[in-house]
Amino acid sequence: MQFTARFSPKHSQAQAGFTLIELVVVIIVLGILAVIAAPKFLNLSVDAQVAQVKNTGGAFKSGINLARSVWAVKVGSGPAENLPVYGDSDDAHVDFNANGWPAQHYFTDDEASPQLDNVDDCISVWQVILQNDEPTVSDATKADETDYKAIYNEPAACTYQYTDNTNLSITYDSNNGSVVVDSDPTS
Incomplete structure (x- = not known):
């Protein structure tokens, strides 16, 4: 007896x-993964922005404290105009208010008691404290x-948004030298 194997076409072809x-x-x-993962990746951008502002705020506060220390050693009390803080060039001089906190940065000697009293003063303090024009700042x-x-x-006082x-912002109060970083991205 002879058997013949029969294969149906379904079984003889490889799945293509x-x-x-x-x-x-x-x-x-893939859709479920995208729904779960996308918000995580979007949050990374906000987290990076928060870290940037916190780091800048820390550097600004350190600069303010350094300037205050120089004022305390060289002047000790009252206002000071064009006090060399970061070197001898005019770019490194700071004007201090009567409380001994950085108030502005101008090259003139015509103000008996420097005050932080306008947005240009805010910009000048930022630029002299952070020295290298990074990060940049301008009038809002x-x-x-x-x-x-x-x-x-x-x-x-100044707010740097x-x-x-x-x-996200950094606020500087020249009355008491406080630097506050608002790092809540939803406020």
Whole structure:
């Protein structure tokens, strides 16, 4: 007796691709991963902005404290104009208010008691304290591209808003030398 093997065409061909069900399952799994992972990646950008503002605020506070230390050693009390803090060049001189905190940075000797009293003073303090024009700052009312926008707050205080996220800011009060970093991206 002779047996002949019969193969149906279904079994003799190798599978050439994915079935529709397999493709749908893969698409669903990728969709679920995207929904879960996308917010995590978007949060990384906000976390980087918060870290940037915290680091800049820390550097600014350190600069303010260093300037205050120089004032305490060289002057000790009262206002001071054009006090060399970061070197002998005019770019490194700071004007101090009566409380001994940086108030402005100008090259003239015509103010008996320097005060931080406008947005230009805010910008000048930022630039002399951070020395190297990084991060950049400008008047909040101007449309130029800078890292921070300066806003004058009465009396004698400044807020530096982070341009990429205006909920993040650094506030300097020249009355008492406090530097406060607002690092809540949702406030």
